[in-house]
Amino acid sequence: MEEILIFDSVHITQDTPARKLSTKIQSVQQDVKRELELAINMFKRYADKSRESPPIFNPGERVCLSFKNIKSTRPTKKLSERWLGPFPILKKVSTHAYHLKLPTQWKSIHPVSHISLLEPVNTSTIPNWHQ
Numbered sequence: 001m002e003e004i005l006i007f008d009s010v011h012i013t014q015d016t017p018a019r020k021l022s023t024k025i026q027s028v029q030q031d032v033k034r035e036l037e038l039a040i041n042m043f044k045r046y047a048d049k050s051r052e053s054p055p056i057f058n059p060g061e062r063v064c065l066s067f068k069n070i071k072s073t074r075p076t077k078k079l080s081e082r083w084l085g086p087f088p089i090l091k092k093v094s095t096h097a098y099h100l101k102l103p104t105q106w107k108s109i110h111p112v113s114h115i116s117l118l119e120p121v122n123t124s125t126i127p128n129w130h131q
Contacts, residue, residue: 054115057098062086065100066117070109086121 057063064083072080087100096115 054096055118055120057089057092057115057118057120059089059091061089062121063089063098063100063118064121065102065109065113066119068117083119 062085064085065087067081067084070084074080087102090099090101090111093099093112097112098115098118099112102109102111
């Protein structure tokens, strides 16, 4: 109940249907917001279970570059190489990008590559054997 001053006299008002509806809508919005936050946290927890942390490369390590986004002169993509390299890493540009030392004649290929396009070079454990 509220007191309202109208023409120098005090009137007591009851809860109006509009006020009741307004408070009901506000409480429903708060409930929905709380449930949505719980759902987002639950989805995030389950999604993070299947995610792997990206591999970390150091400058000087050798990696192969994916041929995925590079145009080939081969007649079909099926016959072209899958990986190029190995190339040494010059520096880490960001958490997911590395600067590679590419041959000077490859001016059309940008030297900074996303980590998903890089594959570490496996060093041979067999003596006198080269890949």
